[in-house]
Amino acid sequence: MILLFQGFKMVKYESFSHVFSYAWEHVVTCFWKKYPNENSTHVLSEDVLVRKLLDENRLYTKRIIGKTNPLPKWGTTIFPSNMTKIAHVLEESIVDLQHKTMVSYTWNISYVTLMSIKEKIQLTANTSETTDCKKEGWADSSATGLRRVLRKFGITRWKSNAQKAVTGYEKVLANFDQRPKVETPISVEVKHLHIPKLSDNTIETIKDAKDKAKTKAIDLAALAAAKKAAKKPQNIS
Incomplete structure (x- = not known):
C-alpha cells in the first residue's frame, strides 16, 4: 500500500530538517492546504485518488499532483523537443493521531527512465506548540551516459524546491486562521414612542x-x- 524506499539504490541523497512553531494538529491540517502558494508556483494541480481510515487512529490518503517540468538550457540539447513541460507525481501519506506523526512518500510517474525523484516527509509533534519536519530526497537516472549529470541535477533541483516548499508552508501556517468564526448578532434598538x-x-x-x-x-x-x-x-x- 504505502511505498517504502527500502531496496532503492539511489545514488544521490539529500535531507534537511526544520521546526515549525505551530502545534502538530495545525501543521497537519495545513498540509492539505499548502497549494497554491507563491513559493510553490510549479505545482499546478492536486487530486485525491484514495482516502480511507486504516483504523480508528490512522488516515491513509493517495493523491496525484501535477507540476511544471522546465528544462535547463543544457537539457534542450539532450531531451526530445516535444517533451511536455508537465510532470505528475504520486503521493501516499498516513496520519497517525495516536502517535501524532504524519509520513508522506512522493515519487514521479513521468519520465522515470530519464530521472527518478523520490521524497519522504515526516511531521512529528515535538512540544505542544512545535512540530519537527524532516525531508529526505533521492535522485536516480537510468539514461545511459547521462546518469551522473542527471542524478546531480535531480537532487539539486529537489533540494531547491523542497526548501521553497518549506517557506511556502510557513506562510500557509501563518495565514490559515484556526479561530472559529463567530457571527455577530444584529442589534436592533426598539424605541418606545410616547403618545x-x-x-x-x-x-x-x-x-x-x-x-x-x-x-x-x-x-x-x-x-x-x-x-x-x-x-x-x-x-x-
Whole structure:
C-alpha cells in the first residue's frame, strides 16, 4: 500500500530538517492546504485518488499532483523537443493521531527512465506548540551516459524546491486562521414612542369632525343620485 524506499539504490541523497512553531494538529491540517502558494508556483494541480481510515487512529490518503517540468538550457540539447513541460507525481501519506506523526512518500510517474525523484516527509509533534519536519530526497537516472549529470541535477533541483516548499508552508501556517468564526448578532434598538393623552375637548372635536364628514358624504351621495335620475329619460304612455 504505502511505498517504502527500502531496496532503492539511489545514488544521490539529500535531507534537511526544520521546526515549525505551530502545534502538530495545525501543521497537519495545513498540509492539505499548502497549494497554491507563491513559493510553490510549479505545482499546478492536486487530486485525491484514495482516502480511507486504516483504523480508528490512522488516515491513509493517495493523491496525484501535477507540476511544471522546465528544462535547463543544457537539457534542450539532450531531451526530445516535444517533451511536455508537465510532470505528475504520486503521493501516499498516513496520519497517525495516536502517535501524532504524519509520513508522506512522493515519487514521479513521468519520465522515470530519464530521472527518478523520490521524497519522504515526516511531521512529528515535538512540544505542544512545535512540530519537527524532516525531508529526505533521492535522485536516480537510468539514461545511459547521462546518469551522473542527471542524478546531480535531480537532487539539486529537489533540494531547491523542497526548501521553497518549506517557506511556502510557513506562510500557509501563518495565514490559515484556526479561530472559529463567530457571527455577530444584529442589534436592533426598539424605541418606545410616547403618545400624549388627548383631552376631552380634543376628543369631542374629532368626533364632531367625523360626524360632519359622514353627513357631507351622505349629502353628496344623495345629490349624485338626484342628478342621475334627472338625466334618465321619462317613459311616455
